[in-house]
Amino acid sequence: MDKKVKKSERFRHFFQVLWAVITNSYLIGFVRGKIYQGKIKNVCVPGMNCYSCPGAVAACPIGALQATIGSYEYKFAFYVAGFMILVGTIMGRFVCGWLCPFGLIQDLLNKIPLPSKLKVHTFKGDKQLRWLKYVILLVFVILLPLYLTDMIGQGYPWFCKLICPVGTLEGGIPLVLLNEAMRATVGWLYAWKNIILVVTILLSIMIYRPFCKYICPLGAIYSLFNPVSILRYRVDSEKCVNCGACANVCKMGCNPVNNANSLECIRCGKCKAICPTSAIKIQLFKNKAEK
Structure with missing residues (x-):
């Protein structure tokens, strides 16, 4: 790889690590097995960073949107949507490359050496499969939470519950390991989410950022702003x-x-x-x- 490219990548990874540490700086949470619930948690971070991560000091915009989109009276939904529009308008998918902790994890996983035959750069149907993240955004992040709400108008986090491997890695696994009561309640859904996580990890070693390319609804939102961002x-x-x-x-x-x-x-x-x-x-x- 070109020396300039290596230097550029080192600087980007340093910035990614720094941002991940800043946004997950509630270290006592990993000791106590509890999530931070202070006032800062009402603020969203730009990238995918699970609300339930013991170290997270702010909220994931996708999780926040799912929880509030179903209520027209709950103003927080407008804040979340406005936040993502503002971030997208300013920088587009720069967030994915520089400010997303799960993007960093995928970057590092892809650096694991494999025989060249196992490193997949592209494949038949790759371009078509990239539309999947927009379908996931529409169905699991917008439509289902919008129309299937509880008594106080909060939507159910369908994407977080059924698909998101970020929540499993950052929140589900640490909290279950640190809380005996939670370990006694895990069932098929926890197993399913761990299967998705393992598949994502294996694919990330073979394919560069498969979650970003095919699954991530936040990347889908920011991508729409790439052609018009500042x-x-x-x-x-x-x-x-x-x-x-x-x-x-x-x-x-x-x-x-x-x-x-x-x-x-x-x-x-x-x-x-x-x-x-x-x-x-x-x-x-x-x-x-x-x-």
């Missing part, structure tokens, strides 16, 4: 020599020359670092001449 990429056509280096280095399957702000781009910076002519730039706002 923070964006631009390819200088006068400097670009069409060498293909940027497309070859992108593990998300993007080609910045064709679309510098693809829905799948997590803005990790590899394309920018490897470009031999420095044709790929970070810019704020969209140029009038930019298509």
Whole structure:
């Protein structure tokens, strides 16, 4: 790998680790086996970080949205939606590449060496499967919690309960291990969620960020803002020599020359670092001449 790319990746991973530590800094929670429930928990973090993680000091926007979307009188739902729109408008899927703890975990898992035949860069149906995260967003995060609510208008967290491996890793496993009472109540659902987690981990070793590509509803939301976000990429056509280096280095399957702000781009910076002519730039706002 190019030295500039390695340097860029090291800096990104350092930032990811730093952000993960900051947003999971309630260390006493891991000792007591209890989650932080202070006032800061009413604030959402930009990335996927489970509310039930013993160290989490803030809430996951997807979990918060599911819990409040069913009530028109519960103003917190508007806050959560507004928060995600604001974050998406400012930076799009930059959150996925730099501010998501589970994204960091997938990055590190994919670095585990395997025979080249087992490392999957793409496969038939890959592009079609990427639409699945939008279906999951619509069905499990919006429609089901919106229409299936309890007596006080709170939606049931269907995505968290049935699918999300982030909650299992960050919240379910630590809390069950630290609480004897919880260990006595686990059943088929806990086993199911652990199966999903194990499959996600194994796939992450073979495929770069499978959860981000195919499952994550938060990534689906932020991806819609990539083409219009304030923070964006631009390819200088006068400097670009069409060498293909940027497309070859992108593990998300993007080609910045064709679309510098693809829905799948997590803005990790590899394309920018490897470009031999420095044709790929970070810019704020969209140029009038930019298509």
